[in-house]
Amino acid sequence: MEPWGYLPNPWRDAIFQLSSDKLDNLEEVRFRLDRPVYCYGSYWVEPLKVGDQVLIGIQSDLDHIVGVIAQHSLYARTEELRHGYLTLPGGHRVGIAGKAIWENGKIVTMGDVTGLNFRKARHVEGIADALHSIFSRHQLDLESLLIAGPPRSGKTTLLRDCARFFSAQGERVTIVDERSELAGYHNGHYGFALGLHLDVLDGWPKAEGLNVAIRTLGPDRVIVDEIGSREDLQAVSHALHAGVKVVASIHAQTYDDLRHRGQGELSVENLFDAVVFLHKGETPGMIHEIWHHHEKVWKVPS
Template identity: 35%
Template sequence: MYTLKVEVNSVKEVFDVLPKRLVHWINSIDEREIQKIEEIRIRHSQALELDVNGRVMYLPGKGSQQGVRDEEMQYILNQLSNYSLYTLDEELKRGYITIKGGHRVGLAGKVVTDQGRVKGIRAVSSFNIRIAKQTLGVADRYVPRLIQAGKWKSTLLIGAPKTGKTTFLRDIARIISEGFPSERLPAKKVGIVDERSEIAGSLKGVPQHTFGPRVDVLDACPKAEGMMMMIRSMSPDVLVVDEIGRKEDTEAIVEAMNAGVRVIASVHGDDWHDVRRRPALEPLWEGNVFERFVEFAPHSKPGTIAAIRRPRDVTQAVSK
Protein backbone atom coordinates (compact mmCIF):
# COMPACT_ATOMS: atom_id res chain seq x y z
CA MET A 1 0.00 0.00 0.00
CA TYR A 2 1.46 3.33 -1.05
CA THR A 3 1.22 6.81 0.40
CA LEU A 4 -1.30 9.14 -1.22
CA LYS A 5 0.53 11.74 -3.29
CA VAL A 6 0.05 15.05 -1.50
CA GLU A 7 1.41 18.47 -2.44
CA VAL A 8 2.46 20.33 0.71
CA ASN A 9 3.48 23.66 -0.85
CA SER A 10 1.31 26.38 -2.33
CA VAL A 11 1.91 29.33 -4.61
CA LYS A 12 -0.01 31.47 -2.11
CA GLU A 13 2.92 31.18 0.28
CA VAL A 14 4.75 33.74 -1.87
CA PHE A 15 2.00 36.36 -1.60
CA ASP A 16 3.63 37.86 1.51
CA VAL A 17 6.46 39.27 -0.62
CA LEU A 18 4.24 40.62 -3.42
CA PRO A 19 2.43 43.98 -3.65
CA LYS A 20 -1.37 43.80 -3.30
CA ARG A 21 -1.96 44.75 -6.94
CA LEU A 22 0.12 41.80 -8.20
CA VAL A 23 -1.59 39.44 -5.77
CA HIS A 24 -4.95 40.68 -7.08
CA TRP A 25 -3.87 39.93 -10.66
CA ILE A 26 -2.90 36.37 -9.75
CA ASN A 27 -6.10 35.80 -7.79
CA SER A 28 -8.11 36.90 -10.82
CA ILE A 29 -7.40 33.61 -12.61
CA ASP A 30 -8.99 30.23 -11.88
CA GLU A 31 -7.97 28.64 -8.57
CA ARG A 32 -6.96 25.43 -10.35
CA GLU A 33 -4.63 27.43 -12.58
CA ILE A 34 -3.11 29.17 -9.56
CA GLN A 35 -2.13 25.83 -8.03
CA LYS A 36 -0.37 24.87 -11.28
CA ILE A 37 1.89 27.94 -11.35
CA GLU A 38 5.56 26.94 -11.59
CA GLU A 39 7.18 30.37 -12.00
CA ILE A 40 6.19 33.99 -11.47
CA ARG A 41 8.36 36.39 -13.48
CA ILE A 42 8.27 40.05 -12.50
CA ARG A 43 9.98 42.59 -14.76
CA HIS A 44 10.08 46.34 -14.36
CA SER A 45 7.40 48.07 -16.51
CA GLN A 46 6.24 44.73 -17.98
CA ALA A 47 3.16 42.59 -17.45
CA LEU A 48 3.37 39.82 -14.88
CA GLU A 49 4.43 36.54 -16.53
CA LEU A 50 3.27 33.19 -15.17
CA ASP A 51 4.46 29.72 -16.15
CA VAL A 52 1.35 27.61 -15.57
CA ASN A 53 2.32 23.98 -16.01
CA GLY A 54 4.45 24.87 -19.05
CA ARG A 55 1.99 27.39 -20.51
CA VAL A 56 2.87 31.11 -20.44
CA MET A 57 0.24 33.52 -19.16
CA TYR A 58 0.48 37.33 -18.89
CA LEU A 59 -1.36 39.46 -16.34
CA PRO A 60 -3.27 41.70 -16.77
CA GLY A 61 -2.49 40.88 -20.41
CA LYS A 62 0.38 40.85 -22.89
CA GLY A 63 1.16 44.36 -24.08
CA SER A 64 -0.89 45.90 -21.26
CA GLN A 65 0.12 49.38 -20.15
CA GLN A 66 -0.31 48.23 -16.53
CA GLY A 67 3.24 47.03 -16.09
CA VAL A 68 4.98 46.45 -12.77
CA ARG A 69 5.82 49.81 -11.22
CA ASP A 70 9.08 51.04 -9.74
CA GLU A 71 7.63 51.22 -6.23
CA GLU A 72 6.36 47.64 -6.56
CA MET A 73 9.82 46.38 -7.50
CA GLN A 74 11.18 48.19 -4.44
CA TYR A 75 8.42 46.71 -2.26
CA ILE A 76 9.41 43.16 -3.26
CA LEU A 77 13.08 43.87 -2.61
CA ASN A 78 12.23 45.30 0.82
CA GLN A 79 10.14 42.26 1.72
CA LEU A 80 12.89 39.88 0.64
CA SER A 81 15.60 41.73 2.57
CA ASN A 82 13.56 42.99 5.53
CA TYR A 83 14.54 46.48 4.41
CA SER A 84 18.28 45.75 4.59
CA LEU A 85 19.72 44.60 1.28
CA TYR A 86 23.19 44.23 2.78
CA THR A 87 21.98 41.33 4.95
CA LEU A 88 21.53 39.34 1.73
CA ASP A 89 25.03 39.86 0.31
CA GLU A 90 25.86 36.14 0.26
CA GLU A 91 22.55 35.20 -1.36
CA LEU A 92 22.88 37.95 -3.96
CA LYS A 93 26.29 36.61 -4.96
CA ARG A 94 24.51 33.40 -5.93
CA GLY A 95 21.75 35.29 -7.73
CA TYR A 96 18.80 33.96 -5.72
CA ILE A 97 17.11 34.14 -2.34
CA THR A 98 15.18 31.35 -0.61
CA ILE A 99 11.99 32.39 1.16
CA LYS A 100 9.55 30.69 3.53
CA GLY A 101 8.17 27.52 2.01
CA GLY A 102 11.39 26.77 0.15
CA HIS A 103 10.48 28.96 -2.84
CA ARG A 104 13.43 30.52 -4.67
CA VAL A 105 13.53 34.07 -5.93
CA GLY A 106 16.05 34.70 -8.71
CA LEU A 107 17.20 38.24 -9.41
CA ALA A 108 18.62 40.08 -12.40
CA GLY A 109 19.89 43.63 -12.72
CA LYS A 110 23.10 45.59 -12.29
CA VAL A 111 25.85 43.19 -11.19
CA VAL A 112 28.60 44.51 -8.90
CA THR A 113 32.01 42.89 -9.35
CA ASP A 114 35.38 43.08 -7.63
CA GLN A 115 38.45 41.87 -9.56
CA GLY A 116 36.24 39.84 -11.84
CA ARG A 117 34.25 38.16 -9.05
CA VAL A 118 30.56 38.81 -8.44
CA LYS A 119 29.92 40.71 -5.21
CA GLY A 120 26.18 41.09 -5.59
CA ILE A 121 23.30 42.56 -7.56
CA ARG A 122 22.07 46.12 -7.26
CA ALA A 123 19.35 48.01 -9.15
CA VAL A 124 17.24 44.86 -9.54
CA SER A 125 15.15 44.88 -12.72
CA SER A 126 13.72 41.33 -12.70
CA PHE A 127 12.55 38.68 -10.24
CA ASN A 128 11.81 35.06 -11.00
CA ILE A 129 9.93 33.23 -8.25
CA ARG A 130 10.22 29.46 -8.69
CA ILE A 131 7.45 27.71 -6.81
CA ALA A 132 8.71 24.81 -4.70
CA LYS A 133 6.23 21.96 -4.82
CA GLN A 134 7.00 19.01 -2.63
CA THR A 135 4.88 16.00 -3.42
CA LEU A 136 4.91 13.37 -0.71
CA GLY A 137 4.72 9.75 -1.82
CA VAL A 138 5.99 10.02 -5.41
CA ALA A 139 8.84 7.57 -4.70
CA ASP A 140 6.93 5.09 -2.53
CA ARG A 141 6.06 2.61 -5.25
CA TYR A 142 9.67 2.39 -6.46
CA VAL A 143 11.27 1.65 -3.08
CA PRO A 144 11.29 -2.17 -3.57
CA ARG A 145 13.39 -1.70 -6.71
CA LEU A 146 15.94 0.54 -5.00
CA ILE A 147 16.76 -1.83 -2.16
CA GLN A 148 18.22 -5.30 -1.82
CA ALA A 149 18.37 -7.51 1.25
CA GLY A 150 16.94 -4.70 3.34
CA LYS A 151 19.58 -2.15 2.29
CA TRP A 152 19.40 0.94 0.12
CA LYS A 153 21.34 0.80 -3.13
CA SER A 154 23.42 3.73 -4.37
CA THR A 155 21.25 5.22 -7.09
CA LEU A 156 21.73 7.71 -9.91
CA LEU A 157 18.67 9.60 -11.16
CA ILE A 158 19.00 10.61 -14.82
CA GLY A 159 16.74 13.10 -16.58
CA ALA A 160 16.42 16.35 -18.46
CA PRO A 161 15.40 19.57 -16.66
CA LYS A 162 11.83 19.61 -15.31
CA THR A 163 11.37 15.84 -15.51
CA GLY A 164 10.90 15.48 -11.75
CA LYS A 165 14.36 14.39 -10.56
CA THR A 166 14.59 16.76 -7.62
CA THR A 167 11.05 16.02 -6.45
CA PHE A 168 11.85 12.29 -6.51
CA LEU A 169 15.21 12.85 -4.81
CA ARG A 170 13.56 14.87 -2.05
CA ASP A 171 10.96 12.16 -1.45
CA ILE A 172 13.60 9.42 -1.31
CA ALA A 173 15.46 11.43 1.35
CA ARG A 174 12.23 11.67 3.33
CA ILE A 175 11.54 7.95 3.07
CA ILE A 176 15.07 6.93 4.08
CA SER A 177 14.99 9.20 7.14
CA GLU A 178 11.51 8.04 8.22
CA GLY A 179 11.92 4.36 7.44
CA PHE A 180 9.61 2.26 5.28
CA PRO A 181 7.72 -0.29 7.42
CA SER A 182 6.14 -2.22 4.53
CA GLU A 183 9.65 -3.23 3.37
CA ARG A 184 10.97 -3.49 6.95
CA LEU A 185 13.41 -0.67 6.34
CA PRO A 186 14.41 1.20 9.52
CA ALA A 187 15.01 4.96 9.53
CA LYS A 188 18.55 5.85 8.47
CA LYS A 189 20.70 8.97 8.88
CA VAL A 190 20.53 11.11 5.73
CA GLY A 191 23.02 13.84 4.85
CA ILE A 192 21.77 16.27 2.19
CA VAL A 193 24.37 18.44 0.46
CA ASP A 194 22.19 21.13 -1.07
CA GLU A 195 24.48 23.32 -3.17
CA ARG A 196 21.68 25.27 -4.84
CA SER A 197 19.13 25.14 -1.99
CA GLU A 198 16.75 23.17 -4.19
CA ILE A 199 16.42 19.86 -2.33
CA ALA A 200 15.62 21.11 1.17
CA GLY A 201 14.84 24.74 0.33
CA SER A 202 16.49 25.88 3.56
CA LEU A 203 15.77 29.28 5.07
CA LYS A 204 18.45 30.43 7.54
CA GLY A 205 19.72 26.85 7.62
CA VAL A 206 16.33 25.28 8.39
CA PRO A 207 14.79 23.00 5.71
CA GLN A 208 11.42 24.29 4.50
CA HIS A 209 10.39 20.96 3.01
CA THR A 210 9.04 17.97 4.92
CA PHE A 211 11.60 15.34 5.86
CA GLY A 212 11.88 12.63 8.47
CA PRO A 213 13.59 13.06 11.85
CA ARG A 214 17.03 11.85 10.73
CA VAL A 215 17.98 14.43 8.09
CA ASP A 216 20.96 16.82 8.29
CA VAL A 217 21.42 19.50 5.61
CA LEU A 218 24.44 21.46 4.40
CA ASP A 219 22.84 24.35 2.57
CA ALA A 220 24.53 26.39 -0.19
CA CYS A 221 27.62 24.20 0.09
CA PRO A 222 29.60 22.92 -2.93
CA LYS A 223 28.84 19.23 -3.40
CA ALA A 224 32.34 17.77 -3.33
CA GLU A 225 33.41 19.65 -0.21
CA GLY A 226 30.02 19.11 1.40
CA MET A 227 30.08 15.33 0.98
CA MET A 228 33.45 15.13 2.73
CA MET A 229 32.27 17.47 5.49
CA MET A 230 29.18 15.32 6.04
CA ILE A 231 31.20 12.11 6.28
CA ARG A 232 33.68 13.62 8.74
CA SER A 233 31.17 15.39 10.97
CA MET A 234 27.72 13.79 10.70
CA SER A 235 28.40 10.10 9.87
CA PRO A 236 25.46 9.68 7.45
CA ASP A 237 24.25 6.29 6.28
CA VAL A 238 23.11 7.81 2.98
CA LEU A 239 24.27 10.97 1.18
CA VAL A 240 21.85 12.84 -1.09
CA VAL A 241 23.16 15.29 -3.72
CA ASP A 242 21.63 17.05 -6.70
CA GLU A 243 23.04 17.58 -10.21
CA ILE A 244 26.51 16.03 -10.13
CA GLY A 245 28.77 16.63 -13.10
CA ARG A 246 32.23 17.86 -12.13
CA LYS A 247 35.32 15.70 -11.71
CA GLU A 248 35.41 16.78 -8.05
CA ASP A 249 31.87 15.45 -7.55
CA THR A 250 32.86 12.08 -8.96
CA GLU A 251 35.92 11.84 -6.74
CA ALA A 252 33.87 12.71 -3.64
CA ILE A 253 31.25 10.07 -4.48
CA VAL A 254 33.93 7.40 -4.86
CA GLU A 255 35.40 8.46 -1.51
CA ALA A 256 31.97 8.24 0.10
CA MET A 257 31.46 4.73 -1.27
CA ASN A 258 34.87 3.67 0.05
CA ALA A 259 33.77 4.96 3.46
CA GLY A 260 30.72 2.69 3.35
CA VAL A 261 28.20 5.46 2.67
CA ARG A 262 25.41 4.99 0.14
CA VAL A 263 24.80 7.83 -2.32
CA ILE A 264 21.58 8.92 -4.01
CA ALA A 265 22.36 11.53 -6.68
CA SER A 266 20.88 13.12 -9.77
CA VAL A 267 22.44 14.17 -13.07
CA HIS A 268 21.25 16.02 -16.18
CA GLY A 269 20.90 13.77 -19.22
CA ASP A 270 18.40 12.34 -21.64
CA ASP A 271 19.24 8.76 -20.62
CA TRP A 272 22.19 6.66 -19.41
CA HIS A 273 23.66 6.63 -22.96
CA ASP A 274 23.98 10.41 -22.76
CA VAL A 275 25.49 10.38 -19.24
CA ARG A 276 27.81 7.47 -20.04
CA ARG A 277 29.74 9.58 -22.57
CA ARG A 278 30.85 12.26 -20.09
CA PRO A 279 34.56 12.02 -19.25
CA ALA A 280 34.16 13.55 -15.78
CA LEU A 281 31.81 10.73 -14.77
CA GLU A 282 33.91 7.89 -16.20
CA PRO A 283 35.18 6.65 -12.77
CA LEU A 284 31.59 6.03 -11.72
CA TRP A 285 31.17 3.51 -14.55
CA GLU A 286 34.61 1.94 -14.21
CA GLY A 287 34.03 1.10 -10.56
CA ASN A 288 30.34 0.18 -10.89
CA VAL A 289 29.76 2.76 -8.18
CA PHE A 290 26.01 3.08 -8.68
CA GLU A 291 23.83 0.02 -8.27
CA ARG A 292 20.63 1.45 -9.73
CA PHE A 293 19.94 3.90 -12.56
CA VAL A 294 16.55 5.62 -12.68
CA GLU A 295 15.76 7.26 -16.03
CA PHE A 296 13.06 9.94 -16.20
CA ALA A 297 11.09 10.17 -19.42
CA PRO A 298 11.52 13.40 -21.41
CA HIS A 299 8.50 15.13 -22.96
CA SER A 300 6.20 13.44 -20.45
CA LYS A 301 4.46 14.42 -17.25
CA PRO A 302 7.10 15.27 -14.59
CA GLY A 303 7.89 12.23 -12.49
CA THR A 304 7.34 9.73 -15.29
CA ILE A 305 10.01 7.02 -15.01
CA ALA A 306 11.06 5.37 -18.26
CA ALA A 307 13.32 2.67 -16.80
CA ILE A 308 15.14 1.46 -13.72
CA ARG A 309 18.37 -0.32 -14.64
CA ARG A 310 21.08 -2.29 -12.85
CA PRO A 311 24.81 -2.15 -13.67
CA ARG A 312 24.66 -5.40 -15.64
CA ASP A 313 21.94 -3.92 -17.89
CA VAL A 314 24.21 -1.00 -18.75
CA THR A 315 27.34 -3.19 -19.11
CA GLN A 316 25.59 -5.62 -21.46
CA ALA A 317 24.21 -2.81 -23.59
CA VAL A 318 27.63 -1.12 -23.89
CA SER A 319 29.36 -4.38 -24.89
CA LYS A 320 26.93 -5.04 -27.73
Protein backbone atom coordinates in the same frame (compact mmCIF):
# COMPACT_ATOMS: atom_id res chain seq x y z
CA MET B 1 3.20 29.87 2.29
CA GLU B 2 3.51 29.72 -1.48
CA PRO B 3 6.27 31.87 -3.04
CA TRP B 4 3.90 34.48 -4.52
CA GLY B 5 2.65 35.14 -1.00
CA TYR B 6 5.94 36.98 -0.39
CA LEU B 7 5.37 39.40 -3.28
CA PRO B 8 4.28 42.94 -2.48
CA ASN B 9 1.12 44.32 -4.04
CA PRO B 10 -0.27 44.78 -6.62
CA TRP B 11 1.29 41.53 -7.86
CA ARG B 12 0.30 39.38 -4.89
CA ASP B 13 -3.36 40.35 -5.02
CA ALA B 14 -3.43 39.92 -8.81
CA ILE B 15 -2.10 36.36 -8.50
CA PHE B 16 -4.66 35.44 -5.88
CA GLN B 17 -7.39 36.67 -8.22
CA LEU B 18 -6.63 33.74 -10.55
CA SER B 19 -9.25 31.03 -10.73
CA SER B 20 -8.90 28.34 -8.05
CA ASP B 21 -7.93 25.63 -10.54
CA LYS B 22 -5.14 27.79 -12.01
CA LEU B 23 -3.96 28.91 -8.59
CA ASP B 24 -3.73 25.27 -7.47
CA ASN B 25 -1.77 24.45 -10.63
CA LEU B 26 0.49 27.52 -10.66
CA GLU B 27 4.19 26.60 -10.92
CA GLU B 28 6.01 29.83 -11.77
CA VAL B 29 5.52 33.57 -11.96
CA ARG B 30 8.08 35.32 -14.16
CA PHE B 31 8.95 39.00 -14.27
CA ARG B 32 10.95 40.30 -17.24
CA LEU B 33 12.14 43.85 -17.74
CA ASP B 34 9.73 45.90 -19.90
CA ARG B 35 7.66 42.80 -20.67
CA PRO B 36 4.40 41.37 -19.33
CA VAL B 37 4.50 39.37 -16.10
CA TYR B 38 3.53 35.78 -16.94
CA CYS B 39 2.02 32.97 -14.86
CA TYR B 40 2.93 29.40 -15.84
CA GLY B 41 1.00 26.25 -14.98
CA SER B 42 1.63 22.69 -16.13
CA TYR B 43 -0.16 23.23 -19.44
CA TRP B 44 -1.12 26.90 -19.52
CA VAL B 45 0.47 30.33 -19.68
CA GLU B 46 -1.21 33.71 -19.23
CA PRO B 47 -0.19 37.30 -18.46
CA LEU B 48 -0.87 38.66 -15.00
CA LYS B 49 -3.55 41.34 -14.93
CA VAL B 50 -5.21 43.83 -12.62
CA GLY B 51 -8.66 44.02 -14.11
CA ASP B 52 -8.06 44.25 -17.85
CA GLN B 53 -4.59 45.79 -17.51
CA VAL B 54 -1.60 43.52 -18.13
CA LEU B 55 1.15 44.15 -15.58
CA ILE B 56 4.53 45.08 -17.08
CA GLY B 57 7.83 44.60 -15.24
CA ILE B 58 9.66 47.94 -15.11
CA GLN B 59 13.07 48.46 -13.51
CA SER B 60 11.83 50.15 -10.34
CA ASP B 61 9.32 47.34 -9.79
CA LEU B 62 11.97 44.62 -10.14
CA ASP B 63 14.32 46.45 -7.76
CA HIS B 64 11.52 46.93 -5.25
CA ILE B 65 10.52 43.25 -5.34
CA VAL B 66 14.12 42.10 -4.86
CA GLY B 67 14.48 44.45 -1.90
CA VAL B 68 11.30 43.11 -0.30
CA ILE B 69 12.09 39.42 -0.70
CA ALA B 70 15.69 40.00 0.48
CA GLN B 71 14.21 41.84 3.47
CA HIS B 72 16.17 44.92 2.37
CA SER B 73 19.45 43.20 3.24
CA LEU B 74 21.01 42.30 -0.09
CA TYR B 75 24.52 42.50 1.33
CA ALA B 76 23.74 39.66 3.75
CA ARG B 77 22.58 37.50 0.84
CA THR B 78 25.46 38.18 -1.53
CA GLU B 79 26.39 34.50 -1.82
CA GLU B 80 22.92 33.58 -3.01
CA LEU B 81 22.87 36.45 -5.48
CA ARG B 82 26.25 35.37 -6.81
CA HIS B 83 24.62 32.09 -7.81
CA GLY B 84 21.60 33.81 -9.31
CA TYR B 85 18.83 33.17 -6.82
CA LEU B 86 17.25 34.07 -3.51
CA THR B 87 15.67 31.43 -1.28
CA LEU B 88 12.29 31.91 0.33
CA PRO B 89 10.87 30.07 3.37
CA GLY B 90 9.48 26.65 2.50
CA GLY B 91 12.23 25.75 0.04
CA HIS B 92 10.89 28.05 -2.68
CA ARG B 93 13.40 29.84 -4.87
CA VAL B 94 13.48 33.07 -6.84
CA GLY B 95 15.76 32.85 -9.86
CA ILE B 96 17.31 36.18 -10.81
CA ALA B 97 18.57 37.43 -14.17
CA GLY B 98 20.86 40.43 -14.23
CA LYS B 99 24.36 41.78 -14.70
CA ALA B 100 27.28 39.89 -13.18
CA ILE B 101 29.47 42.04 -10.90
CA TRP B 102 33.12 41.01 -11.08
CA GLU B 103 35.90 41.55 -8.57
CA ASN B 104 39.44 40.16 -8.82
CA GLY B 105 38.43 37.84 -11.63
CA LYS B 106 35.41 36.36 -9.81
CA ILE B 107 31.69 37.03 -9.87
CA VAL B 108 30.88 38.43 -6.44
CA THR B 109 27.21 39.40 -6.79
CA MET B 110 24.54 40.48 -9.28
CA GLY B 111 23.16 43.89 -10.19
CA ASP B 112 20.85 45.55 -12.72
CA VAL B 113 18.12 42.95 -12.25
CA THR B 114 16.28 42.21 -15.51
CA GLY B 115 14.25 39.15 -14.57
CA LEU B 116 12.73 37.25 -11.65
CA ASN B 117 11.33 33.72 -11.58
CA PHE B 118 9.23 32.82 -8.54
CA ARG B 119 9.17 29.03 -8.54
CA LYS B 120 7.07 26.86 -6.26
CA ALA B 121 8.81 24.02 -4.42
CA ARG B 122 6.70 20.88 -4.57
CA HIS B 123 6.47 18.08 -2.05
CA VAL B 124 4.94 14.95 -3.55
CA GLU B 125 4.93 11.89 -1.31
CA GLY B 126 4.96 8.44 -2.85
CA ILE B 127 7.15 8.89 -5.92
CA ALA B 128 10.15 7.39 -4.12
CA ASP B 129 7.96 4.44 -3.12
CA ALA B 130 7.11 3.93 -6.80
CA LEU B 131 10.83 4.04 -7.65
CA HIS B 132 11.55 1.47 -4.94
CA SER B 133 8.83 -0.81 -6.35
CA ILE B 134 10.41 -0.75 -9.81
CA PHE B 135 13.83 -1.55 -8.35
CA SER B 136 12.37 -4.39 -6.25
CA ARG B 137 10.58 -5.95 -9.22
CA HIS B 138 13.86 -6.00 -11.12
CA GLN B 139 15.81 -7.23 -8.10
CA LEU B 140 18.01 -4.14 -8.02
CA ASP B 141 19.40 -2.47 -4.92
CA LEU B 142 18.84 1.23 -4.24
CA GLU B 143 22.48 1.95 -3.52
CA SER B 144 24.25 4.89 -5.17
CA LEU B 145 21.62 6.58 -7.30
CA LEU B 146 21.70 9.48 -9.78
CA ILE B 147 18.48 11.25 -10.74
CA ALA B 148 18.73 12.94 -14.14
CA GLY B 149 16.35 15.04 -16.17
CA PRO B 150 15.75 18.40 -17.82
CA PRO B 151 14.77 21.52 -15.86
CA ARG B 152 11.32 21.34 -14.21
CA SER B 153 11.12 17.55 -14.51
CA GLY B 154 10.95 17.08 -10.74
CA LYS B 155 14.52 16.09 -9.85
CA THR B 156 14.50 18.04 -6.58
CA THR B 157 10.99 16.80 -5.80
CA LEU B 158 12.08 13.17 -6.17
CA LEU B 159 15.26 13.79 -4.15
CA ARG B 160 13.17 15.28 -1.37
CA ASP B 161 10.86 12.27 -1.33
CA CYS B 162 13.87 9.92 -1.37
CA ALA B 163 15.02 11.62 1.84
CA ARG B 164 11.60 10.94 3.38
CA PHE B 165 11.54 7.35 2.10
CA PHE B 166 14.99 6.32 3.34
CA SER B 167 14.48 8.09 6.66
CA ALA B 168 11.21 6.14 7.08
CA GLN B 169 13.22 2.95 6.53
CA GLY B 170 15.35 3.85 9.56
CA GLU B 171 18.40 4.96 7.59
CA ARG B 172 20.40 7.88 8.98
CA VAL B 173 20.08 10.40 6.17
CA THR B 174 21.97 13.67 5.74
CA ILE B 175 20.84 16.27 3.23
CA VAL B 176 23.46 18.68 1.92
CA ASP B 177 21.12 21.56 1.13
CA GLU B 178 23.21 24.27 -0.52
CA ARG B 179 20.21 26.34 -1.64
CA SER B 180 17.83 25.57 1.26
CA GLU B 181 15.50 23.88 -1.22
CA LEU B 182 15.44 20.23 -0.22
CA ALA B 183 14.48 20.61 3.44
CA GLY B 184 13.24 24.20 3.18
CA TYR B 185 14.94 25.29 6.42
CA HIS B 186 14.10 28.83 7.53
CA ASN B 187 14.19 30.55 10.93
CA GLY B 188 14.51 27.37 12.95
CA HIS B 189 11.97 25.24 11.09
CA TYR B 190 11.93 22.87 8.13
CA GLY B 191 9.50 23.48 5.30
CA PHE B 192 8.91 19.78 4.67
CA ALA B 193 8.27 16.75 6.88
CA LEU B 194 11.05 14.37 5.85
CA GLY B 195 11.24 11.95 8.76
CA LEU B 196 12.85 11.39 12.13
CA HIS B 197 16.28 10.11 11.07
CA LEU B 198 17.36 13.16 9.11
CA ASP B 199 20.11 15.76 9.49
CA VAL B 200 20.45 18.83 7.27
CA LEU B 201 23.58 20.76 6.38
CA ASP B 202 21.90 23.96 5.26
CA GLY B 203 23.71 26.44 3.02
CA TRP B 204 26.86 24.32 2.69
CA PRO B 205 28.55 24.07 -0.73
CA LYS B 206 27.93 20.57 -2.05
CA ALA B 207 31.48 19.20 -2.01
CA GLU B 208 32.37 20.64 1.38
CA GLY B 209 29.03 19.58 2.85
CA LEU B 210 29.49 15.99 1.66
CA ASN B 211 32.89 15.82 3.33
CA VAL B 212 31.59 17.37 6.56
CA ALA B 213 28.67 14.93 6.64
CA ILE B 214 31.02 11.96 6.41
CA ARG B 215 33.42 13.29 9.06
CA THR B 216 30.88 14.40 11.63
CA LEU B 217 27.41 12.92 11.19
CA GLY B 218 27.94 9.26 10.36
CA PRO B 219 25.17 8.98 7.75
CA ASP B 220 24.05 5.81 6.01
CA ARG B 221 23.06 7.91 3.03
CA VAL B 222 23.71 11.46 1.80
CA ILE B 223 21.35 13.32 -0.51
CA VAL B 224 22.57 16.25 -2.60
CA ASP B 225 21.09 18.27 -5.46
CA GLU B 226 22.61 19.27 -8.81
CA ILE B 227 26.16 17.92 -8.79
CA GLY B 228 28.46 18.58 -11.72
CA SER B 229 31.85 20.03 -10.85
CA ARG B 230 34.98 17.95 -10.44
CA GLU B 231 34.98 18.86 -6.75
CA ASP B 232 31.43 17.50 -6.43
CA LEU B 233 32.38 14.23 -8.12
CA GLN B 234 35.48 13.87 -5.92
CA ALA B 235 33.34 14.36 -2.81
CA VAL B 236 30.83 11.76 -4.05
CA SER B 237 33.69 9.34 -4.68
CA HIS B 238 35.05 9.97 -1.19
CA ALA B 239 31.63 9.28 0.32
CA LEU B 240 31.20 6.04 -1.60
CA HIS B 241 34.67 4.82 -0.62
CA ALA B 242 33.73 5.58 2.99
CA GLY B 243 30.75 3.24 2.66
CA VAL B 244 28.15 6.02 2.51
CA LYS B 245 25.40 5.70 -0.10
CA VAL B 246 24.75 8.78 -2.22
CA VAL B 247 21.60 9.97 -3.97
CA ALA B 248 22.23 12.97 -6.22
CA SER B 249 20.69 14.81 -9.15
CA ILE B 250 22.13 16.18 -12.37
CA HIS B 251 20.89 17.98 -15.48
CA ALA B 252 20.77 15.45 -18.35
CA GLN B 253 18.11 14.07 -20.67
CA THR B 254 19.72 10.89 -22.03
CA TYR B 255 22.40 8.46 -20.99
CA ASP B 256 24.63 9.77 -23.78
CA ASP B 257 24.50 13.17 -22.06
CA LEU B 258 26.35 11.64 -19.11
CA ARG B 259 29.14 9.91 -21.01
CA HIS B 260 31.52 12.87 -20.84
CA ARG B 261 30.71 14.05 -17.30
CA GLY B 262 33.95 13.40 -15.45
CA GLN B 263 36.70 10.95 -16.34
CA GLY B 264 37.73 7.47 -15.25
CA GLU B 265 36.70 6.68 -11.69
CA LEU B 266 35.24 10.17 -11.40
CA SER B 267 32.85 9.75 -14.32
CA VAL B 268 29.22 9.77 -13.28
CA GLU B 269 28.76 6.49 -15.16
CA ASN B 270 31.25 4.76 -12.87
CA LEU B 271 30.35 6.52 -9.62
CA PHE B 272 26.66 5.61 -9.55
CA ASP B 273 25.15 2.13 -9.68
CA ALA B 274 21.94 3.38 -11.26
CA VAL B 275 20.66 6.40 -13.16
CA VAL B 276 16.98 7.32 -13.12
CA PHE B 277 15.81 9.58 -15.95
CA LEU B 278 12.77 11.79 -15.50
CA HIS B 279 10.68 13.59 -18.07
CA LYS B 280 8.37 16.55 -17.82
CA GLY B 281 4.77 15.78 -17.07
CA GLU B 282 1.78 16.90 -15.09
CA THR B 283 3.16 15.15 -12.02
CA PRO B 284 6.74 16.04 -11.00
CA GLY B 285 9.22 13.19 -10.73
CA MET B 286 7.74 11.04 -13.52
CA ILE B 287 10.20 8.21 -14.17
CA HIS B 288 11.01 7.69 -17.85
CA GLU B 289 13.76 5.07 -17.80
CA ILE B 290 16.31 3.44 -15.52
CA TRP B 291 19.88 2.39 -16.28
CA HIS B 292 21.83 0.03 -14.03
CA HIS B 293 25.57 -0.52 -14.49
CA HIS B 294 25.50 0.95 -18.03
CA GLU B 295 22.47 -1.06 -19.18
CA LYS B 296 18.90 0.09 -19.62
CA VAL B 297 16.78 -2.09 -17.34
CA TRP B 298 13.41 -0.33 -17.43
CA LYS B 299 11.47 2.15 -19.56
CA VAL B 300 8.02 3.57 -19.01
CA PRO B 301 5.47 1.48 -20.93
CA SER B 302 4.30 3.12 -24.17
